Amino acid sequence: MADRTSLAVRDLAVEFRSEQGVVRALDGVSFDLHAGRTLGVVGESGCGKSVTARSILRIVDRPGRITAGRMILDPGTPREVDLAQLDPESKEMRGVRGGRVGLIFQEPMTALSVHYTVGNQIMEAVLQHADISKAEAQNRAIELLREVGIPRPETRISAYPFELSGGLRQRVGIAMALAGDPEIVIADEPTTALDVTTQAQILSLLRRLQEEKNIALMLITHDMGVIAEMADEVAVMYLGRVVEFAPVEEVFSEPRHPYTRALLRAVPSILATPRQRLSTIGGAVPHPGARPSGCPFHPRCSEQLGALCTEQSPRPVPPGRSGAACFKVDQSEAVTA
Numbered sequence: 001m002a003d004r005t006s007l008a009v010r011d012l013a014v015e016f017r018s019e020q021g022v023v024r025a026l027d028g029v030s031f032d033l034h035a036g037r038t039l040g041v042v043g044e045s046g047c048g049k050s051v052t053a054r055s056i057l058r059i060v061d062r063p064g065r066i067t068a069g070r071m072i073l074d075p076g077t078p079r080e081v082d083l084a085q086l087d088p089e090s091k092e093m094r095g096v097r098g099g100r101v102g103l104i105f106q107e108p109m110t111a112l113s114v115h116y117t118v119g120n121q122i123m124e125a126v127l128q129h130a131d132i133s134k135a136e137a138q139n140r141a142i143e144l145l146r147e148v149g150i151p152r153p154e155t156r157i158s159a160y161p162f163e164l165s166g167g168l169r170q171r172v173g174i175a176m177a178l179a180g181d182p183e184i185v186i187a188d189e190p191t192t193a194l195d196v197t198t199q200a201q202i203l204s205l206l207r208r209l210q211e212e213k214n215i216a217l218m219l220i221t222h223d224m225g226v227i228a229e230m231a232d233e234v235a236v237m238y239l240g241r242v243v244e245f246a247p248v249e250e251v252f253s254e255p256r257h258p259y260t261r262a263l264l265r266a267v268p269s270i271l272a273t274p275r276q277r278l279s280t281i282g283g284a285v286p287h288p289g290a291r292p293s294g295c296p297f298h299p300r301c302s303e304q305l306g307a308l309c310t311e312q313s314p315r316p317v318p319p320g321r322s323g324a325a326c327f328k329v330d331q332s333e334a335v336t337a
């Protein structure tokens with residue numbers, strides 16, 4: 001199948017301004033999402049994963065603001081639109097949110113109300129994006145519940161979310177995300193709140209649905225295990241930047257950025273003995289309001305090259321290409337070129 005780009009994000013910058021100062025949560029983020037493929041977005045807490053997702057859907061919390069960049073949905077087609085230019089409250093953006101782009105939350109109750117049955121809520125979501133009758137929407141809701149593997153969907157549509165287990169609730173969350181027949185689905189830590197067995201089931205469901213519907217999936221996680229299992233390509237984020245981008249095999253077999261290597265060292269290995277301590281990354285992620293000069297990772301980097309890294313900012317990874325924003329990588333690639 002042709003490699004169709006569903007979304008092209010370029011040089012995206014987001015700032016939160018308050019009396020305490022300006023926090024640059026995203027600092028020139030670029031990547032593409034492709035139909036039928038999964039982009040895994042990984043990084044420690046606070047690196048900008050959720051703000052990236054929320055920017056695409058134009059639901060960044062106040063006082064957050066997109067200050068630069070483009071987010072082109074369906075580039076090069078008659079349906080092309082720059083989401084960064086749309087009014088978040090406009091009809092067009094409401095059609096994108098939950099329609100052309102679906103969102104799966106870590107906690108499904110974020111998307112669900114306790115006051116309505118799951119059937120009513122999915123029907124409502126279907127009706128927002130399709131001009132069909134209520135009876136047709138109800139059939140579609142049952143069909144969606146079946147697609148996400150909910151047993152006896154004809155009776156389950158009458159259940160309230162709190163009557164369902166965490167795993168079934170997340171399946172309903174996925175059904176909600178699919179209600180508008182999206183071409184892109186953004187899943188923000190969709191399995192973090194679940195036990196390991198349920199996590200595996202939900203990931204395999206996501207993979208099956210993605211393949212069947214040729215969805216471009218953006219999967220946000222802090223878990224390298226989830227990345228290994230699900231991603232085709234990986235964007236590693238640090239302090240509001242994509243510091244490495246590569247196909248998943250490359251990220252695991254030859255990680256380029258010192259930060260990616262540190263993340264991989266922090267993953268527990270099945271070969272480790274119970275007493276072997278987990279490697280953790282030294283130091284904490286600085287607050288984006290106090291961004292270090294030069295390469296933002298330099299204060300924690302064991303491989304830094306002195307003034308180059310402390311004073312200058314490495315080039316961002318050009319979208320669509322494998323690479324790392326790192327002077328050491330630039331130097332070693334120059335030597336081998």
Ligand SMILES: Nc1ncnc2c1ncn2[C@@H]1O[C@H](COP(=O)(O)OP(=O)(O)OP(=O)(O)O)[C@@H](O)[C@H]1O
Nearest residue numbers: 016023025044045046047048049050051052061288
């Ligand atoms: N509502 C807000 N007000 C002020 N700053 C915010 C707000 N939301 C996010 N930020 C800033 O944006 C940065 C990135 O946040 P984001 O939630 O995208 O991180 P994340 O990588 O998704 O982390 P986590 O894994 O903990 O969800 C944060 O460090 C914070 O400084």
